[in-house]
Amino acid sequence: MKALVAAQYNGVQIDIPEFEMMKDNVTADFLKKSPMGKVPCLETSEGCITGSNAIARYVARIRGDTELCGRSFFDSASVDSWVDFCAYELELGCITWVYPVFGFMPFSEAAQKTAEAQVTKALKHLEAHLTDKTFLVGESVTLADIVIVSTLLYPMKLVLDKAFLKPFPCVTRWFTTCVNQAEFQAVMGTVALCNKRLFAEGDAAAAAAAAPKKQEKKKGAKKEGAKKEKKADAVPDPLAAPAKKKDPLADLKALPKSKMSLDEWKTKFSNPKDLGEGKTVKDTLPWFYENFDAEGWSMWYSRYKYNDENKMMFMTCNAAEGFLQRSEILRKFSMGAVHVSGEEGKEICISGLWLMRGQEIKYMLDQNPDAEYYEWTKIEYPFSDETKKSIEEFWAGEEEQLLEGRPIEFMKIFK
Numbered sequence: 001m002k003a004l005v006a007a008q009y010n011g012v013q014i015d016i017p018e019f020e021m022m023k024d025n026v027t028a029d030f031l032k033k034s035p036m037g038k039v040p041c042l043e044t045s046e047g048c049i050t051g052s053n054a055i056a057r058y059v060a061r062i063r064g065d066t067e068l069c070g071r072s073f074f075d076s077a078s079v080d081s082w083v084d085f086c087a088y089e090l091e092l093g094c095i096t097w098v099y100p101v102f103g104f105m106p107f108s109e110a111a112q113k114t115a116e117a118q119v120t121k122a123l124k125h126l127e128a129h130l131t132d133k134t135f136l137v138g139e140s141v142t143l144a145d146i147v148i149v150s151t152l153l154y155p156m157k158l159v160l161d162k163a164f165l166k167p168f169p170c171v172t173r174w175f176t177t178c179v180n181q182a183e184f185q186a187v188m189g190t191v192a193l194c195n196k197r198l199f200a201e202g203d204a205a206a207a208a209a210a211a212p213k214k215q216e217k218k219k220g221a222k223k224e225g226a227k228k229e230k231k232a233d234a235v236p237d238p239l240a241a242p243a244k245k246k247d248p249l250a251d252l253k254a255l256p257k258s259k260m261s262l263d264e265w266k267t268k269f270s271n272p273k274d275l276g277e278g279k280t281v282k283d284t285l286p287w288f289y290e291n292f293d294a295e296g297w298s299m300w301y302s303r304y305k306y307n308d309e310n311k312m313m314f315m316t317c318n319a320a321e322g323f324l325q326r327s328e329i330l331r332k333f334s335m336g337a338v339h340v341s342g343e344e345g346k347e348i349c350i351s352g353l354w355l356m357r358g359q360e361i362k363y364m365l366d367q368n369p370d371a372e373y374y375e376w377t378k379i380e381y382p383f384s385d386e387t388k389k390s391i392e393e394f395w396a397g398e399e400e401q402l403l404e405g406r407p408i409e410f411m412k413i414f415k
Helices: 002-010 030-031 053-059 072-100 109-130 142-158 170-180 182-188 204-210 221-233 260-272 283-289 313-325 328-333 360-369 384-398
Strands: 043-044 045-052 298-304 334-342 350-358 374-377 406-414
Touching: 002 053, 002 142, 002 182, 030 043, 030 360, 043 053, 045 053, 045 283, 053 072, 053 142, 053 260, 072 109, 072 142, 109 170, 142 170, 142 182, 170 182, 182 384, 260 283, 283 384, 313 406, 328 350, 328 360, 328 384, 350 360, 350 384, 384 406
Parallel strands: none
Antiparallel strands: 043 045, 298 350, 298 374, 334 350, 334 406
C-alpha cells in the first residue's frame, strides 16, 4: 500500500499480478526473486527489490520534483527517521492488535495489552509533533505521511474508536487530511473512521467491557438488534483489492500541457535571493507576468462571504488555516495567498488571491467544502497596472504589513 500511494504521487504505473500466498511464493521461480519467499516484491528492469519500506523508498525517489523524500537533505533524513519510527515503534503494535481481529494470528490478552500500550505511546509522540503542523515533514505530503498512514489504516478503520482517539485530535485531523487526498483514495478508497471497535475471537472480556450498559430491551427487539450487530461486526478482507474510484482531478490532469511550469514559478517565488542580494518576492513577479499562460491558468480573488461575522482574531485565523488545509488536494494545480487583515473591534477580513490550473474554480468548490463560503472573482487578462499592484499586495503584502489599507494579522502562501 505504501508503494502504491507513492506511485500515485509520482505517476508511476505498478502492475499487481494475481498471487496466492503459501502457493505462489514457494515456487522456484519466485524464490529467485525473493529468496525468503516474502512479499511484497517489486520486479524492475534492473532486478527485484523486497521489503515494503525499501520498495516505497524506491518508488518515492523515482522523481525528485514531487519531493516525497523532502526538499532538503535534512528533510530527507527526517522522512527516513519517521519511516524507521513507524517500523520500530508503531507497526508491531498495530499488527499485534489487528491481526487477531482478522484471524491471522491467535488472540493473547497479554499481547493485546502490550500492543495497546505501544500504539498509545506512538500516537502520543505523533500528537505532540502534529500540534502545529499539517504534515510530518515540510508543508506537503511526503513518504513519512504515506508510510504511517498506511500502517494506521486498518487500526483506524477497525479498532481505534472515538473514545480511544479522543486524546489525539491532531493525529485524527492529519490522518483524515491524508486519506482524503486523491492519491490516497485511488489506493485506499473512501476511508471511514472506526465507529464501533471490533474484537478478536477470544477477547470476550474486552468486548463485554465495551458493550453498552443498558442491554435490556423488549424481547421483540432482540432479534433485530442481533442482526444489526452481526452486520456491523463483519470484518473486511484486508487482502481484497480496493475498489477503484474515479480520480476527482482526472479532468484537471488531462488538460493540455501548459507553457508555464507551476513548479518553476513556485521555486522562483520561494527563492528571491537567487536574483541577487536584497531581492524580495516582488522582484520575482516580473518573471510571473512574462511567463503567465492565460490559456492554461487563471487568476482568482477569494473573499469570505461572512466577514461581518468575524469578531475574534484568533478564531478568524483558525478558519483561514482550516481553509488552506482543506485545499491540500489541489497543491499541484494551484498557488494562493490567504490573508486575515483588520483589527478586533473593527472589520476583520479573510481574503486571498489564487493561481488555478484551467479556467474554472469548480475544482476548488468540489474538493474544498469551505470554498462555497467564499466569493470567487476571476481576474481579467491581460493584467492591468491596478491588478498587478493588487497581486503584489496579496503575494508580497507581508513585506508592507498592509493589505487594502488594513494591517495584516495572518498571511500564508499555499505553494
